[in-house]
Amino acid sequence: MATVTPDSAAPGLSEDPGPHSSARPPAEPAVSASPAVLADAGDLLRALAAPVRIAIVLQLRNADRCVHELVDTLDVAQPLISQHLRVLKTAGVVQGERRGREVVYRLVDDHLAHIVVDAVAHVQEGK
Numbered sequence: 001m002a003t004v005t006p007d008s009a010a011p012g013l014s015e016d017p018g019p020h021s022s023a024r025p026p027a028e029p030a031v032s033a034s035p036a037v038l039a040d041a042g043d044l045l046r047a048l049a050a051p052v053r054i055a056i057v058l059q060l061r062n063a064d065r066c067v068h069e070l071v072d073t074l075d076v077a078q079p080l081i082s083q084h085l086r087v088l089k090t091a092g093v094v095q096g097e098r099r100g101r102e103v104v105y106r107l108v109d110d111h112l113a114h115i116v117v118d119a120v121a122h123v124q125e126g127k
Contacts, residue, residue, distance in 0.1 A: 042110075047091030052076055053084045054116055057103075060094060064106040116125040 032040070048054060053073050059065055067085065072079045085105060086095040093112050096103040107113055 005112075044091055044093070047093060048112065050084065050087075052080065053088055053093075054120070056081070056084055056088065057093065057107065057113060057116045058120070060105060060107045061110070061117070064104050066089040066104050069103070070105075085100060086122055 043103060048057065052074065055090065056070060059070060059073055065073075067078060067081055070076070070081045070085075074081065085096070089105075094105045094107055095108055096105045098104075
C-alpha cells in the first residue's frame with residue numbers, strides 16, 4: 001500500500017488553497033499498525049462508544065470515584081453503572097481499587113480522556 005506524504009504530492013499543485021478552501025492542516029506522518037493493533041484499537045473505541053461510558057470517563061478525569069458517586073452524579077441505576085464500569089475495566093480504560101467496602105475507580109491514563117473530551121468538543125462545535 002502506497003503512502004502519500006506532502007513531499008510526494010503531484011507537481012504543480014499549489015500549497016496555498018486560498019481563502020475559501022476547506023483545506024486540512026498539514027498531514028501528520030503516516031502511522032502504520034498491524035491488523036492485531038487495529039483490532040485492539042477498534043475494541044477500545046467500541047468500549048467508549050456508549051453515552052454512559054463517555055459520561056463515566058468525563059467524571060473520572062476530574063477525580064477518582066466509587067460506584068455510588070457515579071450513580072448520584074450521573075443519575076443512572078447502580079447495576080447499569082457497574083455494568084458499564086465492567087466494560088471499561090475489561091477494555092483497560094479504568095481500574096478499580098478496593099477501599100474497605102467500596103471500590104474506587106480511576107482512569108488508567110489520560111490518553112483516553114483526551115479522546116473523549118475531543119469527541120465531545122467536536123460534536124459541540126457542530127451544533
